Amino acid sequence: MYMALGAPLLSSIDSEEINPVDRLQSPSLEHWFGTDHLGRDIFARALYGSCVSLIGGLCVSTMSTLVGIVIGLLSGYHRRLDVVAMHVMDGLMAIPGILLAIALMALIHALKRP
Secondary structure, eight states: HHHHHHHHHOSSSOOOOOOGTTOOOOOSSSSSBBOOOOOBBHHHHHHHHHHHHHHHHHHHHHHHHHHHHHHHHHHHHHHHHHHHHEEEEEEHHHOOOOHHHHHHHHHHHHHHHH
């Protein structure tokens, strides 16, 4: 986490800079993880990628917490909404996770077709 937050301080190399002369180099003191086929520094790209992943994870966890609090408050206040929420949760808990993942992937694939 600290490396992701300190990415600009830890890497002096731009993660998007293309340098064809330095392409496909092995790890060295200049490029700690080496370079890719376009000459970009892999260490810098990993640092900046971890920063994006950290921000995404924090956003998702914050939004799910807020939605859960709202649903919990509304369910505690309205008894009929509590019954509906419990039926939805019972239905979701009855489906195995892998089957749900397969069904969601099939749905996404069906929606992408023209």
